[in-house]
Amino acid sequence: MPIDEQERLAALARYAILDTTAEEAFDELVQLASTICAAPIALISLVDDSRQWFKARVGLDTPQTPRQISFCTHAIRQRELFVVHDAMADPLFADNPLVTDDPKIRFYAGAPLITPDGFNLGTICVIDREPRVLGSAQRHALTALARQVVVQLELRRQIAEKAIAEERLARVVEGSNDGFWDWNLVTGNMQLSERAMSMLGYAAGELEPHAEAWQRLIHAEDRAAMMHVLNEHLAGRREQYESEHRRRSKAGEWVWILERGKVVARDRDGRPTRMAGTHSDISKRKRAERELDRFFDVSLDLLCIAGMDGRFRRLNPAFQDVLGYTVDELCSVPFLDLVHPDDRASTSAEMMKLREGETTRYFENRYLRKDGATRWIAWTASPATDEGLIYAAGRDVTRAKFAEHELRRSEARTRSIIDNAPGGLITTDARGLIESVNPAAERMFGYSAQEMAGGRLDVLLDTTLDLQAALDRVTELPVRRRSGESFTCELSLFEFYAADDQRHFAANLIDVSERHVVERMKRDFISTVSHELRTPLTSIRGSLGLLASGVMGALPEEVTRVISVAERNSVRLISLINDILDFERLDSGKMTMQLRPTPLLRVLERSVESIAAVAQQDGVHIELHCNGASVLGDEERLMQVTVNLLSNAVKYSSRGDVVTVSASLEGESVEVRIADHGRGIPADQQKKLFRRFERADSSDARTKPGTGLGLAICKAIVEQHGGAIGVASREGMGSTFWFRVPAAGTPA
Amino acid sequence: MKVLVIDDEEDVRYVARLSLGRVGGMTVVEATNGNEGIARARDEHPDFILLDMMMPGMDGAATFRALRADDATAHIPVVFLTAKAMAPEVQRLKELGARGVILKPFDPMTLADEIRAILGG
Numbered sequence: 001m002p003i004d005e006q007e008r009l010a011a012l013a014r015y016a017i018l019d020t021t022a023e024e025a026f027d028e029l030v031q032l033a034s035t036i037c038a039a040p041i042a043l044i045s046l047v048d049d050s051r052q053w054f055k056a057r058v059g060l061d062t063p064q065t066p067r068q069i070s071f072c073t074h075a076i077r078q079r080e081l082f083v084v085h086d087a088m089a090d091p092l093f094a095d096n097p098l099v100t101d102d103p104k105i106r107f108y109a110g111a112p113l114i115t116p117d118g119f120n121l122g123t124i125c126v127i128d129r130e131p132r133v134l135g136s137a138q139r140h141a142l143t144a145l146a147r148q149v150v151v152q153l154e155l156r157r158q159i160a161e162k163a164i165a166e167e168r169l170a171r172v173v174e175g176s177n178d179g180f181w182d183w184n185l186v187t188g189n190m191q192l193s194e195r196a197m198s199m200l201g202y203a204a205g206e207l208e209p210h211a212e213a214w215q216r217l218i219h220a221e222d223r224a225a226m227m228h229v230l231n232e233h234l235a236g237r238r239e240q241y242e243s244e245h246r247r248r249s250k251a252g253e254w255v256w257i258l259e260r261g262k263v264v265a266r267d268r269d270g271r272p273t274r275m276a277g278t279h280s281d282i283s284k285r286k287r288a289e290r291e292l293d294r295f296f297d298v299s300l301d302l303l304c305i306a307g308m309d310g311r312f313r314r315l316n317p318a319f320q321d322v323l324g325y326t327v328d329e330l331c332s333v334p335f336l337d338l339v340h341p342d343d344r345a346s347t348s349a350e351m352m353k354l355r356e357g358e359t360t361r362y363f364e365n366r367y368l369r370k371d372g373a374t375r376w377i378a379w380t381a382s383p384a385t386d387e388g389l390i391y392a393a394g395r396d397v398t399r400a401k402f403a404e405h406e407l408r409r410s411e412a413r414t415r416s417i418i419d420n421a422p423g424g425l426i427t428t429d430a431r432g433l434i435e436s437v438n439p440a441a442e443r444m445f446g447y448s449a450q451e452m453a454g455g456r457l458d459v460l461l462d463t464t465l466d467l468q469a470a471l472d473r474v475t476e477l478p479v480r481r482r483s484g485e486s487f488t489c490e491l492s493l494f495e496f497y498a499a500d501d502q503r504h505f506a507a508n509l510i511d512v513s514e515r516h517v518v519e520r521m522k523r524d525f526i527s528t529v530s531h532e533l534r535t536p537l538t539s540i541r542g543s544l545g546l547l548a549s550g551v552m553g554a555l556p557e558e559v560t561r562v563i564s565v566a567e568r569n570s571v572r573l574i575s576l577i578n579d580i581l582d583f584e585r586l587d588s589g590k591m592t593m594q595l596r597p598t599p600l601l602r603v604l605e606r607s608v609e610s611i612a613a614v615a616q617q618d619g620v621h622i623e624l625h626c627n628g629a630s631v632l633g634d635e636e637r638l639m640q641v642t643v644n645l646l647s648n649a650v651k652y653s654s655r656g657d658v659v660t661v662s663a664s665l666e667g668e669s670v671e672v673r674i675a676d677h678g679r680g681i682p683a684d685q686q687k688k689l690f691r692r693f694e695r696a697d698s699s700d701a702r703t704k705p706g707t708g709l710g711l712a713i714c715k716a717i718v719e720q721h722g723g724a725i726g727v728a729s730r731e732g733m734g735s736t737f738w739f740r741v742p743a744a745g746t747p748a
Numbered sequence: 749m750k751v752l753v754i755d756d757e758e759d760v761r762y763v764a765r766l767s768l769g770r771v772g773g774m775t776v777v778e779a780t781n782g783n784e785g786i787a788r789a790r791d792e793h794p795d796f797i798l799l800d801m802m803m804p805g806m807d808g809a810a811t812f813r814a815l816r817a818d819d820a821t822a823h824i825p826v827v828f829l830t831a832k833a834m835a836p837e838v839q840r841l842k843e844l845g846a847r848g849v850i851l852k853p854f855d856p857m858t859l860a861d862e863i864r865a866i867l868g869g
Binding site: 531532534535536537538539540541542543545546549551552570574 | 757759760762763764766767770771802831832852853854855856857
């Protein structure tokens with residue numbers, strides 16, 4: 001079969017005509033052919049690969065015959081009318097069964113059915129059982145009828161194709177969920193599909209089929225924009241009409257509609273007469289957009305869309321807050337202009353990557369605020385290279401940056417303090433396992449920090465340490481170096497809670513062995529010097545005393561006076577040495593108190609007695625009021641305190657004054673008060689009195705002898721009794737010194 | 749009343765001699781060290797001995813033990829004279845058997861009375 005025969009068969013198939021039922025149009029055409037040609041048989045014969053099939057026939061019962069024997073097979077090879085005047089006389093057909101047997105064909109004339117694209121599908125033919133000829137008019141008529149058959153075939157095919165297209169369209173419409181409209185611009189009539197109606201909650205027929213009724217449903221705010229676009233399209237300035245607007249539903253709600261359409265017909269003057277288009281419900285999309293817009297607006301973070309050209313396209317209000325510029329100002333300049341000069345290069349590099357389609361996962365740069373301040377912004381960005389846009393989100397991390405910086409600085413400072421601290425600092429966890437060790441501790445113990453980490457703090461000690469008991473106090477401990485050498489450490493232990501919320505201990509260790517040596521040397525020195533001074537002073541004081549007393553014989557008055565000055569000052573020197581020794585002993589803890597129940601009256605009486613001579617000499621009277629309470633104390637030391645306070649009172653009294661000594665039970669303590677009527681002590685100097693080498697008025701040193709240690713010694717003694725000492729005084733009104741020591745029991 | 753003053757410091761012995769003798773009316777004999785003191789104690793039979801604590805060679809404590817060890821002197825009351833005014837020191841001397849302790853420097857006018865008070869008490 002030739003290739004063009006295959007194409008011919010394909011063309012035939014396109015008409016979908018074979019084996020269809022009879023159709024009036026074709027039947028009438030064969031009837032007409034039979035009549036015009038006065039032939040008993042007329043056929044519309046279509047030739048497929050194996051047969052000729054008759055779409056319409058007159059005078060023949062059989063619907064088809066095999067192709068090999070058909071006359072039409074020959075006819076379709078022609079472009080013109082094919083005529084066999086006498087088949088019996090034609091060698092091509094004489095043996096043909098259709099000639100030799102029924103229907104005994106002698107005459108055949110077939111006009112080819114040539115499609116517009118040039119294929120010969122078959123013939124319309126007339127057949128007679130007698131040999132004959134066709135007149136010219138008949139030949140023309142048969143040829144014309146052939147053309148009419150093709151027209152009918154064509155028509156039939158187009159109708160069928162249209163039906164398929166319509167069905168397909170119907171399915172699309174059904175599936176698209178869009179509504180359709182068809183608007184007659186002349187009458188205003190508007191046809192709406194069911195879906196177009198239901199989109200707004202209307203049933204078919206519920207809405208007047210008129211454009212006006214339809215347009216009334218548009219939201220007032222959206223109408224102008226919609227009309228503008230529509231008029232643009234109607235005027236031919238816009239290819240397509242497209243509008244997003246709200247329409248009121250039957251229930252009164254606003255539905256977002258995307259309306260699209262096009263003019264489909266125009267009058268002779270080109271004026272549009274008909275428009276058709278679709279409706280889509282875009283409420284969901286609009287809601288999603290609105291939601292996104294709201295997030296965009298409320299975001300604390302900076303959200304923006306920028307062009308690849310380096311300019312902002314859209315910014316959220318956060319930009320205004322962070323950078324101080326209005327959105328318009330920000331959009332009017334390349335954003336690189338707003339970036340800190342030092343960060344422009346890195347920002348440009350990052351932009352380059354974005355242009356190449358790379359996503360920015362984290363990028364920091366500094367922006368300059370309108371007021372000149374610097375803001376650190378951390379960015380993430382994603383490029384949309386097709387659209388030429390960058391979608392970016394930024395966060396103002398200035399505060400975090402600053403905090404981070406501060407934290408680092410503070411960390412470095414703390415680290416530096418710890419590393420440079422002369423004392424050893426060791427931290428442990430709650431169990432006492434070493435966590436960190438500073439360089440001073442490394443040097444102190446001879447182990448590296450790594451060697452000590454994880455070990456027990458106790459290992460460094462020559463003793464077991466109860467962390468809890470040692471907390472918040474200063475303890476001296478024997479410790480051991482790596483070399484085995486033992487030394488004394490002063491340990492102050494405190495607890496802290498780290499960022500992990502866990503309890504930790506920090507031990508501050510100071511090697512005090514050297515300090516101990518120095519202190520011991522100092523004490524020994526003071527002690528030795530003091531003792532060595534006593535021996536010569538014994539001779540001096542003794543000699544002067546003997547001279548001054550006159551037992552060595554009478555001396556001239558002036559000599560006696562000079563000797564007295566020398567004697568008085570030697571006594572003063574002795575008391576100074578005594579005070580220094582006392583103080584050294586109190587300081588070093590060597591002065592032990594023998595606390596026992598002691599009758600206070602005896603202490604006070606003995607004290608008054610010992611000062612009586614001096615008082616009498618100065619013309620000061622001492623009064624004693626005591627009810628016989630007992631105190632828990634060291635009699636000699638309490639006497640020392642009382643005598644000291646009494647001698648001060650006498651010293652600062654004027655001739656004829658009275659010094660009062662009284663005692664009373666105050667709760668569980670006994671308070672002793674020594675009151676004078678001297679010149680008093682200014683309030684600002686009262687506290688200083690009890691400090692070593694302090695005197696109320698330094699000018700006193702010349703007029704009133706004293707070491708300045710007396711009250712400090714008194715304070716130390718009283719405190720070793722578990723008591724307290726103080727003064728109440730007003731300038732010019734005298735002073736009352738008091739001390740309190742624990743009572744030994746109920747007053748006798 | 750006879751007193752033996754044992755002290756290596758001549759000046760101190762002199763002041764003590766004046767205080768106890770001229771002021772206190774006592775008979776004073778002297779020794780400059782422990783050994784001499786022990787010998788003089790045997791010879792002179794003093795009523796009491798004023799013994800300095802710190803002396804080169806045989807110190808006060810050693811002298812005291814020697815005096816106690818000798819029947820001839822064991823009964824003589826001893827009052828120590830010391831520059832060490834610390835309470836534990838005084839306590840230690842008393843525990844040795846000293847009758848009393850006088851601290852240097854003493855008041856020359858009241859020394860005799862103080863010692864009489866110690867011996868009488």
